[in-house]
């Protein structure tokens with residue numbers, strides 16, 4: 023077996039393939055590298071930045087997802103937290119602790135700070151009838 027690691031595009035092979043070591047010769051790797059990739063390490067392949075999300079020692083292969091670190095991302099007043107580095111929208115951000123804290127992106131692993139803004143609203147329901155005995159009817 024080669025000492026090289028084969029790198030695959032997650033958008034093409036998916037994660038389930040790696041989980042079951044099912045990458046075959048039919049899947050074309052993006053490249054092969056001499057160093058063992060770490061989860062969340064970055065690699066630049068043909069000018070595109072990728073972040074490693076899964077690897078298998080058994081088949082010496084890793085899956086990486088392409089990340090967009092170059093553009094401006096809309097991060098203000100969004101429903102879910104958006105990574106200012108790569109634009110990933112994290113739908114689990116409600117689980118983050120603290121309303122004014124720091125977080126490492128689940129896609130690109132780069133740190134950013136966030137502020138959680140909570141809006142308070144009220145709902146009311148009648149208790150009993152809409153009637154109060156008047157002191158007088160004139």
Ligand SMILES: [Zn+2]
Nearest residue numbers: 105108127130
């Ligand atoms: Zn990110």
